[in-house]
Amino acid sequence: MRNAEPQTVNPEPLVSLREVTKVYGHGDTAVRAVDRVNLLAYSGELVLILGPSGAGKTTLLSLIGGLLHPTSGSIHIAGTELTTLSSAALSRFRLRQLGFVFQFFQLLSALTARENVELVLRLGGYTFAQARQRAEELLVRFGLGHRLQHLPRMLSGGEQQRIALARALALQPPVVIADEPTGSLDSHSGEHVIRLLRQLVDEEQRTVIVASHDLRIQQVASRVFRCKDGQLEELPALSPSL
Numbered sequence: 115m116r117n118a119e120p121q122t123v124n125p126e127p128l129v130s131l132r133e134v135t136k137v138y139g140h141g142d143t144a145v146r147a148v149d150r151v152n153l154l155a156y157s158g159e160l161v162l163i164l165g166p167s168g169a170g171k172t173t174l175l176s177l178i179g180g181l182l183h184p185t186s187g188s189i190h191i192a193g194t195e196l197t198t199l200s201s202a203a204l205s206r207f208r209l210r211q212l213g214f215v216f217q218f219f220q221l222l223s224a225l226t227a228r229e230n231v232e233l234v235l236r237l238g239g240y241t242f243a244q245a246r247q248r249a250e251e252l253l254v255r256f257g258l259g260h261r262l263q264h265l266p267r268m269l270s271g272g273e274q275q276r277i278a279l280a281r282a283l284a285l286q287p288p289v290v291i292a293d294e295p296t297g298s299l300d301s302h303s304g305e306h307v308i309r310l311l312r313q314l315v316d317e318e319q320r321t322v323i324v325a326s327h328d329l330r331i332q333q334v335a336s337r338v339f340r341c342k343d344g345q346l347e348e349l350p351a352l353s354p355s356l
């Protein structure tokens with residue numbers, strides 16, 4: 115479906131960071147994990163952040179996701195400055211605007227695949243019946259129609275990550291943040307998850323921001339940044355359509 119019609123250029127960035135800095139701790143033990151980062155990401159873009167361990171990738175994603183408060187600088191998501199929101203407003207904002215995918219899935223272990231997805235939908239105001247229907251649709255779409263009633267521990271890593279992806283997308287957030295989404299998957303499952311992330315960008319025009327060491331993601335990225343010592347540097351991207 116990609117490029118079926120001429121795309122209008124999206125004028126407003128969905129994610130905008132200006133001079134964002136995060137310092138952990140104080141005095142002698144202070145760590146400047148993110149250092150004056152500027153970043154704009156638009157809808158329909160997959161932004162990849164590469165970088166060695168300790169470079170600041172998770173800290174940066176946590177700031178974009180409103181899970182951490184910056185020491186200085188401003189972060190706008192879909193036009194809203196995160197630092198102006200109260201903690202209750204920030205939680206509501208995160209639920210609607212941001213989907214999260216983590217390396218170790220972070221599914222609720224006592225809930226089935228379907229219930230993990232339904233829970234987010236219920237929090238988002240869906241009735242029980244609506245939540246069940248949408249959860250099933252998403253899981254079927256991600257190839258898990260035969261695993262609805264399984265608990266996470268009964269499933270492979272790749273299957274668990276696809277449940278996490280279904281959960282992240284349940285309320286159709288415009289921005290999806292993925293921290294090492296293939297980091298604990300075998301190569302085949304990793305490729306499946308990478309394809310699904312790219313589909314979100316191509317078919318639904320979402321903004322996906324991924325931190326990863328996985329160079330395969332570079333092949334589907336719209337833009338690639340190297341994170342080093344808390345700073346970002348843009349690298350030439352490979353063309354995603356090749």
Ligand SMILES: Nc1ncnc2c1ncn2[C@@H]1O[C@H](COP(=O)(O)OP(=O)(O)OP(=O)(O)O)[C@@H](O)[C@H]1O
Nearest residue numbers: 138139145147165166167168169170171172173174
């Ligand atoms: N809660 C914390 N308190 C103090 N320092 C922290 C904290 N979290 C991270 N750091 C430090 O901040 C720096 C960046 O860490 P971060 O987890 O963002 O790196 P990363 O690029 O995600 O690494 P990895 O690839 O290993 O996941 C590191 O020096 C780390 O030790």
Ligand SMILES: [Mg+2]
Nearest residue numbers: 171172173293
């Ligand atoms: Mg990390």
